[in-house]
Amino acid sequence: MADVAVHAEGLSKRYVLGRLETGFRRLRRMAGRVEARGEMWALDDVSFEIPTGQAVALIGPNGAGKSTLLKILAQVVEPTRGWADVRGRVGALLEVGTGFHAELTGRENVYLAGTILGMRRREIAQRFDDIVEFSGVQKYIDTPVKRYSNGMYIRLGFAVSAFLEPEILIVDEVLAVGDAEFQRRCVGRMTEVAKDGRTVVFVSHNMQPVRALCERALLLKHGRLVDDGETDVIVRRYLASLDTSQTGIRRWDDPLDRPGDGTTRLVEVRVSDRDGEAAPSFFSTQEIHVSYEFEVAVPVPGFVAALELAAEDGSVVFRSYSSDKGAAIQQPLGPGRTVLRCVIPPELLNTGRYLVNVRAYAHGVDLFMSEQAVLAFDVTADHGESFFLGASSRPGSVAPLLDWRIVPPAIAADEDAKLRDIVAQ
């Protein structure tokens, strides 16, 4: 058994639904005045083994029990039933900046957070310079972190955890924050950790890092382990199984089912053409209008929504934020219903099926939702001259029209020289 890092047997976790029972309510329930509360098994009899050195992804829809399982392995939550044996020190990264205290400086927080994450003071001292260098906040390391920008805070927070060197690393969706450059470094660092022979358990909604990092995936649904195997196979099966009703509209009528948290929930997502007619398929010469309808309970300052378009295999084609062109929508939203709409321009997408991922944030404060594949639509490319519709397909998710021309070699050399001149000035 020396080569098994994690061995879980019948892990289960039960949650009581609704408001937590107070003593008074319990009395009333025992007196028969109030009904007993429902319960929910967030995790139901999950068993698996992870060999030492394997990188495993947990995937599945929201509410499948991925986070609960991570929290049990991280010992933050105790299982209701079952057990798990973990071999070696567990480093859990459930959030970026765990243990940071706003009033303390960056330097102080590195030590505090490192200790909370289970590092020895001596280890932190050894890695301190690496941590600071990785975070890129050298200049501000003796400034209280409350004065940090959101990006700096996240970078320092991840840097501390990145140099945690446990035998088993548990990571939950931290890559959802930070800019692209930083995300790339995070994935790079985690790949290093995995190559180092350490065991990695990773949860992400984004299938790209999952596929890049993990050789094996466990698929959870409704708290049960339903599939287990090679990442590419499991991811494909998972995406294929998603409910992508072919109407161009996805609506949540039951308020309790709506994605999001108490303050902001998603009511409807629709893809439609220029006339507002919802449709499941488009030609690439059409504009594709994507609309989100949110229900907002309290005004949200700095509200940002994002459209993420993914190809059928889950790889992201692009992500667009409502704030990309300025802060027009970054103002308090609500309360009430709000519709956000954007247009995917024509002559961009290739033939294929596209998935809509919805994300919504309070800028720098909170991620309200990250819903994968809420909707699918098909595109048939018919823009440009050389497309043979349906007859042949070209690779790639996008098929932009680029300018091509023939340039005689002499003129090409001349143009290059001119360009060099421009660059030189």
Next chain:
Amino acid sequence: MTVAPLPEARGADEQARYPWPVAVEQALPVEHRGSVPVRRIQPATGLFRIDLRELWRFRELEVFLIWRDIKSRYRQTVLGGTWAILRPLLSTVVFTVIFGGVAKIKPGGGLPYALFVLPGVVLWTYFSSAISGGASSVVGNGALVTKAYFPRVHLLLAAVLAPIIDFTLSLLVVVGVFAWYHHVPNWHVVLLPVFLALTVVFVLGLSLWLAPVTVRYRDVPFALPFVLQIWMFLTPIVYPTSIVPARFHWLLSINPFTALAAGGRWSLVGGAPPGAAALATSIGLSVALTLGGLVYFRRREPSFPDYL
């Protein structure tokens, strides 16, 4: 956004590099790593679940939590740590004016009222801030409790231990007032740490019960200040036991803080020593609260994340 990397300027200034006191660094033991241990995660069973080895494993965290509490407490205040001195000083002045001056309470034995009231005030100031901190120690660290693993008792312990620093600073007030009245304490003063320790155990015991209750019912932080205020006036701190009618003496004797306040006063300014029976009751109750509290706290601990 890019931040230009700083040239390697660090290394010389050790003080800036290690932001904790040197004494703490020396107190920390060398890391030792054996073979890779296997840990079983499962629903906790049994009544007494205290894992002392696990508590010890996270000893550095305890040091850092105390240090965090101390460092962050007076940040962004003008007076900073001076508040630790000002609070008991101002209380003493107020009590001296109202109870000594206006109400003309005579402590007896020719003791000036300020001297009489000071030890109790200092000890009570520790008690009330430690109990408030202890009760909300888990709730106040909700973000940690739901995101990182470590024995939660450390949060509570840090909240109870950190105000000892304030207590130590407030002894400057004691020295100052003693100088003002030309009072020189006798050898009893060496017993002051004993009474402080008893108070710490008492606070620990109470907090172990209050903290889990606070997680569940957030009413506690609202109710606690009133309870503490009433409790203080039910304890012979601002008045001597002698002015309390005999038929109420039972009330004083069941109050565990009576013996602690009397002990603190006796060790610093003299007067009647705490009764043996009262002291025994107080110690017995503290120990019982602490042991029972440890069991209760550990039983409630798994449910903390559900309520935070």
